[in-house]
Amino acid sequence: MPKLSEAPSHIQVLRASHLMASLSEEHLLGIAGDSKLAHAERGELIWLNGTETNFFGVVGTGFVKMMRSTPTGQDVTTELMGPGQVFGLLGVIDGSGCPQSAQAVCATWYLQVPKARFLEVYDQNLILKEKLLKRTTHRLRNSYAMFARMSAGKVEQRIASILLILAESYGIEQGAEVLIDVPLTRQDISEMAGTTVETTIRILSKWQKSGLVATQKHRIILQKPELLAEMV
Amino acid sequence: MPKLSEAPSHIQVLRASHLMASLSEEHLLGIAGDSKLAHAERGELIWLNGTETNFFGVVGTGFVKMMRSTPTGQDVTTELMGPGQVFGLLGVIDGSGCPQSAQAVCATWYLQVPKARFLEVYDQNLILKEKLLKRTTHRLRNSYAMFARMSAGKVEQRIASILLILAESYGIEQGAEVLIDVPLTRQDISEMAGTTVETTIRILSKWQKSGLVATQKHRIILQKPELLAEMV
DNA sequence: CCAGGAATATGACGAAGATCATACTATTCG
DNA sequence: CGAATAGTATGATCTTCGTCATATTCCTGG
Incomplete structure (x- = not known):
């Protein structure tokens, strides 16, 4: 049994997340209460592509890579998520699940936030929606930038x-x-x-x-x- | 002078756009009135990367490619926009401009929708915001999918x-x-x-x-x- | 402290694809 | 209608990088 690094508290993880921190104290505590802190070893799969999940993740400590497996079996990493970053959220919001796999790159603590609980809060929180659009826009641009570099150079x-x-x-x-x-x-x-x-x-x-x-x-x-x- | 294909009407272009069509008739007419229909020849640049623009575009007829030029001079096309599709909108909303170049792939009619006019409508239209997040999510996923295929295969x-x-x-x-x-x-x-x-x-x-x-x-x-x- | 596995390192070889050169074929414009 | 230009086609050659093979080093757990 490997010795685990100190586990962060639920609320700590949420507070460290730029996106989540915009919620009211009340909502934050509510979500923290319903969430589950989980640990993943290096290489451990958090979920597999397309799996319908009933939670999304917030990285507490460590790193998670988002990847797609090509038909030929080769894995391609598209994003690396660090402390405070949210992953799999978009799939929760539009209900279609996350098309990418999530895998820990090192010993990682992350929070599993249940879908239902979060959606209640999300649906009536305009600021959160704005922030999410901003973040998604940012990710889209990064993705295009990488795309250009990767396919040309x-x-x-x-x-x-x-x-x-x-x-x-x-x-x-x-x-x-x-x-x-x-x-x-x-x-x-x-x-x-x-x-x-x-x-x-x-x-x-x-x-x-x-x-x-x-x-x-x-x-x-x-x-x-x-x-x-x-x-x- | 090349003979131009028939120009579509302002309101026609907006109505054909899935995103824009969700606006009320009143807003639609208002925006149509303030917009300018423009034509671009094959290869004509509509705007250059990063240029601060005061409009975004809606394709009427023809096609526009969004591309990034790498430092080595090679161009990489990231998206192809067809009739009804909106381009450069995200840059208008967050005020940072579009980091990609837009270039016509063939003779193209498109609508230039002025930033200020649109933002008035956008700011208080929840449905539009929801739709935009959905569309952006979709684009992000496509982008990742392409990214994986392009860098592996x-x-x-x-x-x-x-x-x-x-x-x-x-x-x-x-x-x-x-x-x-x-x-x-x-x-x-x-x-x-x-x-x-x-x-x-x-x-x-x-x-x-x-x-x-x-x-x-x-x-x-x-x-x-x-x-x-x-x-x- | 040693064993075994994972990560790093390095060489040899070949195939995929970039580059350069040149020719051919359409479409457009004067 | 014929010249000019943009696009398509194809060959020869050279580089880059993937593949396979084999060490070597670094950690971690017993």
Whole structure:
């Protein structure tokens, strides 16, 4: 039995979420009461594509990747959700379920918010709806941006793009360097870049040798972010 | 001067749009009155990425492609908008402008709806907001689906995917065959599939020879849609 | 502290597809 | 009607990257 990291409290998780935090104290407590805190190991599937779920998730600690499996069996990661981020919500709202799989990238605590309870609140909360549209708009744009980069560029550029995007969301600046504070394997990165592990390893090794990036304990440090940005 | 196809009326264009048609007659007429019907030749830019616009568009007749130019100069088409479809709306609503370029793929009539006028109506129309979220959700999912196909598959599969998706939106069934009723060049298709014209031509030529598809006057006919679907 | 599994690393090889070059075919315009 | 331009076609060559094979290193649990 692996030792679990400290579990966050229900209400803590909700408060840390930009989207959820816009609810009134009363609603927040109500939802927190009905939700269930769950833990997932690295690699554990939270749900499988298309599965009709009666809950959506809010990441507490750790990371969850949203992915689609292509007919040929290859997995492609479309989004990486970190602490405070909500996943599978859109499928709950329009009742069609989430077409993507959700999988933990590392030991992760997340909150399972039951559909019925949330919809009651959602239906009469205009601010929440506005926020959701804003967030969805933002995701759509990011998706198009990634789409363009992934379908046009060479593999090096794709990997560079991925690292830069991750740095934007989860980067911690350390002087001129940026630490991407997500425990990712080369396999994870290759799934985001739509390439193979071997190629990813080769490129990252090359970059390590030339002092572009460094890795420590599954965490990547961009030592020359500007140079990386130049090559995309 | 090229002879223009018959211009549709303002109100006709709005009524043909699923999104706009949900407005009240009064609002619809108001917006129609303030809008401007515009024409664009094949290849004409309607706006360039990021340009702050004071209008969004509704396609009347013809087609508009939304695209991003990568730093390396290659264009990638993310969406193809046909009659009744709205483009650039999200940028108007959140005031940030549209990050993509809009370009006519053929002679196109479209309506320019001024930002200010529309926002008045939008701000107090709940149904419209709901519809917009639904539409945006749908686009986001499509985008992820395409993303997965484009970053994983081989070029043949990518092109097959593109054709099937186009057939879904703009296909006219003719017995077992499907005519994609959009005038597209190989160049257009290659931009959607993220590949080169030459490769696209080679693959389509091969498919023509084997009776999978046929082309007439920039329009593609899927003769064996099932076979195409099998290969994605 | 050692064993075993997971992650990283590296080489050899081949196939897919980009690039360059050139020709052919339609459609449009003067 | 004939020239010009945009689109389609096809071959030759070179690169990139996927595939397979095999080490090596790093962790974690017993």
